[in-house]
Amino acid sequence: MKFKLIKTDTNTNARLGEIETDHGKIQTPIFMPVGTIGSVKGISQPEIENDIKAQIILGNTYHLYLRPSTEILQQAGGLHKFMNWNKPILTDSGGFQVFSLSSNRKLKAEGAEFRSHIDGSKHLFTPEKVVDIQRIIGSDIMMGLDECPPGDCDYKYAKNSLKLTTDWLKRGVKHFRNTEPLYGHSQTFFPIVQGASFPELRRQAAMQVAELECEGNAIGGLSVGEPTEVMYEMTEVVNEILPTDKPRYLMGVGTPINILEGISRGVDMFDCVMPTRNGRNGMLFTSEGIINIKNKKWENDFSPIDPNGTSFVDTFYSKAYLRHLFVAKELLAMQIASIHNLAFYLELVKMAREHIEDGTFATWKNQMVNKLSSRL
Amino acid sequence: MKFKLIKTDTNTNARLGEIETDHGKIQTPIFMPVGTIGSVKGISQPEIENDIKAQIILGNTYHLYLRPSTEILQQAGGLHKFMNWNKPILTDSGGFQVFSLSSNRKLKAEGAEFRSHIDGSKHLFTPEKVVDIQRIIGSDIMMGLDECPPGDCDYKYAKNSLKLTTDWLKRGVKHFRNTEPLYGHSQTFFPIVQGASFPELRRQAAMQVAELECEGNAIGGLSVGEPTEVMYEMTEVVNEILPTDKPRYLMGVGTPINILEGISRGVDMFDCVMPTRNGRNGMLFTSEGIINIKNKKWENDFSPIDPNGTSFVDTFYSKAYLRHLFVAKELLAMQIASIHNLAFYLELVKMAREHIEDGTFATWKNQMVNKLSSRL
Numbered sequence: 001m002k003f004k005l006i007k008t009d010t011n012t013n014a015r016l017g018e019i020e021t022d023h024g025k026i027q028t029p030i031f032m033p034v035g036t037i038g039s040v041k042g043i044s045q046p047e048i049e050n051d052i053k054a055q056i057i058l059g060n061t062y063h064l065y066l067r068p069s070t071e072i073l074q075q076a077g078g079l080h081k082f083m084n085w086n087k088p089i090l091t092d093s094g095g096f097q098v099f100s101l102s103s104n105r106k107l108k109a110e111g112a113e114f115r116s117h118i119d120g121s122k123h124l125f126t127p128e129k130v131v132d133i134q135r136i137i138g139s140d141i142m143m144g145l146d147e148c149p150p151g152d153c154d155y156k157y158a159k160n161s162l163k164l165t166t167d168w169l170k171r172g173v174k175h176f177r178n179t180e181p182l183y184g185h186s187q188t189f190f191p192i193v194q195g196a197s198f199p200e201l202r203r204q205a206a207m208q209v210a211e212l213e214c215e216g217n218a219i220g221g222l223s224v225g226e227p228t229e230v231m232y233e234m235t236e237v238v239n240e241i242l243p244t245d246k247p248r249y250l251m252g253v254g255t256p257i258n259i260l261e262g263i264s265r266g267v268d269m270f271d272c273v274m275p276t277r278n279g280r281n282g283m284l285f286t287s288e289g290i291i292n293i294k295n296k297k298w299e300n301d302f303s304p305i306d307p308n309g310t311s312f313v314d315t316f317y318s319k320a321y322l323r324h325l326f327v328a329k330e331l332l333a334m335q336i337a338s339i340h341n342l343a344f345y346l347e348l349v350k351m352a353r354e355h356i357e358d359g360t361f362a363t364w365k366n367q368m369v370n371k372l373s374s375r376l
Numbered sequence: 377m378k379f380k381l382i383k384t385d386t387n388t389n390a391r392l393g394e395i396e397t398d399h400g401k402i403q404t405p406i407f408m409p410v411g412t413i414g415s416v417k418g419i420s421q422p423e424i425e426n427d428i429k430a431q432i433i434l435g436n437t438y439h440l441y442l443r444p445s446t447e448i449l450q451q452a453g454g455l456h457k458f459m460n461w462n463k464p465i466l467t468d469s470g471g472f473q474v475f476s477l478s479s480n481r482k483l484k485a486e487g488a489e490f491r492s493h494i495d496g497s498k499h500l501f502t503p504e505k506v507v508d509i510q511r512i513i514g515s516d517i518m519m520g521l522d523e524c525p526p527g528d529c530d531y532k533y534a535k536n537s538l539k540l541t542t543d544w545l546k547r548g549v550k551h552f553r554n555t556e557p558l559y560g561h562s563q564t565f566f567p568i569v570q571g572a573s574f575p576e577l578r579r580q581a582a583m584q585v586a587e588l589e590c591e592g593n594a595i596g597g598l599s600v601g602e603p604t605e606v607m608y609e610m611t612e613v614v615n616e617i618l619p620t621d622k623p624r625y626l627m628g629v630g631t632p633i634n635i636l637e638g639i640s641r642g643v644d645m646f647d648c649v650m651p652t653r654n655g656r657n658g659m660l661f662t663s664e665g666i667i668n669i670k671n672k673k674w675e676n677d678f679s680p681i682d683p684n685g686t687s688f689v690d691t692f693y694s695k696a697y698l699r700h701l702f703v704a705k706e707l708l709a710m711q712i713a714s715i716h717n718l719a720f721y722l723e724l725v726k727m728a729r730e731h732i733e734d735g736t737f738a739t740w741k742n743q744m745v746n747k748l749s750s751r752l
Binding site for chain 2: 037038041043081082083299313318320330331
C-alpha cells in the first residue's frame, strides 16, 4: 500500500490524499460502506460500484470467520472473489464484535475467548489468529486485534486495557510481518489507537502505535457512548501524534457531521453502519437535512427523494412512493434508502475533497454542519 | 387495447400474439411479474425492465386500495406515475384477496363486504366500485369482480357462486363502459371465467364471458388446490369456447411447467407470486431444474448461479455466495433469487414464443417439462 498526501488544508487539519492498493486507488478523505458478512446489506455489487461510487468497502472479520468460515473463503480464493468485488477491502480485527455481540467472552493475555452469537460455539481470537484469518479473507487493509473498552470506563480499566491492546498490537504486527499474502495481492496492517476518553492514555497509545511503523493507523474505541465533543477531542489529541504521511482511519464513525468534523481534524478514512442501518429504518441523510420518510407529511409529496442526490434512486423515486414502501414494509424501501444514504455519504466526502483542494473546506464545512443537523 | 394473433401452433393450441396498449406492446405468451403493493418485491423498476425484461407487471387492487389508498394514487396521477413504471400494468379486481386475506368477509348480491387484514376496517367491494378503483389506479388492463370459490367446493356451491360472478361481471362491464379513463391513456376490462372444477359450469361460464364481448378474457379459480390435471382440463374446456382472436389470461398460474402446459392449451398471459415468493425462500427455477440454494451441497460450489441465465446475477454471483447470503439471512439473497427467478420465467416464455414461431414448440415443451421437474 502507498499513501500520497496531496494537500493539507491551511485553515483546518483536513487532508487530501490517495491510497494505492493492488485493487486500485482510494481518494481520501473516504467513507467505506460496511459489508458486514460479505454483502453491503440490500445492495448489489454493481450498485455499490456504480450508484454509490464506493472506492473501498469494509468486511467484519468476526462475522466472516463464523459465516461463511475461513475454509469456504480460502476455497473461494478470498473475499474479493467470493463476493465478486474487485476494489479494495478493509477488514476489522473482530475485536469490537467479540465485545459487542458474543456472549461469555473472556479476556486473557493470550487473546479473547468467546462464544459465537449464532450457535454458542467456543472460539479464541489471538492477535496472531486474526492476522491469519485476514490473510485468508485477503483484505487489502487488515486491522490488529485490540480491546475496545466501554466509552465510560474508568482510568484504571482504560489503562490496563491499553496495556493489553499494546501487547496484542505488537504481536499482531510481528505475525503480519512473518506471514505472506495468499492470493498474489499485497496486504497491509493498521494498528489501532485506544485509550478511552483519557487524553494522556490516548497520547501514549498514539506514540506506541506510531512506533510500530505500519503503513497506516487507526483510531478505535470512539463513538461508543462518550459525548461527541470528547470524541472530537480524542481525535485531535491522537492526530497531533500520528504521523502525517500515513492514512488515519477513525473506526465506526459516524453521522455526516461527525465525518466532516473528523476530516477537519485530519482523519482520512471512515466507516459506519449508520447509512444502511438507519436507512433500513426510514432515516434519510440529505444535503438539506435529515428526513424521516415514514412521517405522514411525506404521504403525498410526489417530489423526488433528493433532487440534489447523485444516485438514480434520488430522482427516480418520489418521497410519497418511498414512504408508501416503508409503510407497506416492502423490501424495496430498505434498498432505496440504503442506496440513497450511502451515495450521499460518498458524495459528502467527494465534496469535502473538492473543497480541500480549492481551499474552501472550512467555510463549506461550517455551512454543511448547519444544514445537516436540521430535520426536514 | 389491440390484440394481434400472429400464429397458432399446428401440433398444440399454443399461440403467438401481440397486445398493444398505450404503454407499449406485449409479446404473448407472456408472464407478468406480480407487483402486489406497487413494487415487485425486492426489485427496482430499472431491474424489472432491464434485467428481468418484463413487458407488463401486475398490481393487486385490494392491496393498492388499502395502501397507499385511492386518494394518494389519484393525486399521484395513477400507479404508473406513482411507481415510475411506464410499461403496461394489469390489475386484478381484488376479489381473490378479499377471500384469501381479509377476515369477516360477507358475500351479498351487492358485493363483497370485508375487513382489512391490516387494521380491521370495514369495506365493500362492488363490481362498480372495483372498476372505479381501477380507473384511479389507471391500469391498462383491469379485471372484473368475481367470486373465486375454493378448489374443492361442491357442485351446488360452484353453481351459485358462478351465478353471482356472472351477475357481477355484467355489472362490471356495464360500469366500465359507462366510465372514462382518468389519465389520458386507454384501459380495457377482462371478465373472468369461473366454475370451479366442473366442466359443465366452466363451459357455461366461458360462453357467458364470451358474450360480454370484452377485448380479452381471463380464466380464474384455478391453481387453488385442485389437482394439476384438473387445472389443465378446465383450461382446455374453457379455451375451446373463448374467442381465439382475444388474449386469454390464466390467473395466478404457476410453476414453469404449468406455464408451458398452459401455453400449449392456448393461454396467452400468466402471473404468479411463485418466482418471487419461492425465490425469497431459496428456491431457484433454472433451465436444468430446481435448486434449493440453502442446501449444504452448494456451500463450496463456486460456479455461477445459472450459466444459462439471462440476468446479470446469474453469472455475477456464485452458488456458494448466494447460499452464504441465505444462511446469513442477508437481504441481497432475496434480491438475487427474485431477479434470477423472474428473469428465468421471462426467458422461458420468450423461448416458448420462439419455438411457436419456428414450429418446434411441442417437442421443445416436452423436453423442457422433463428438465424443469428435476431437482438439482
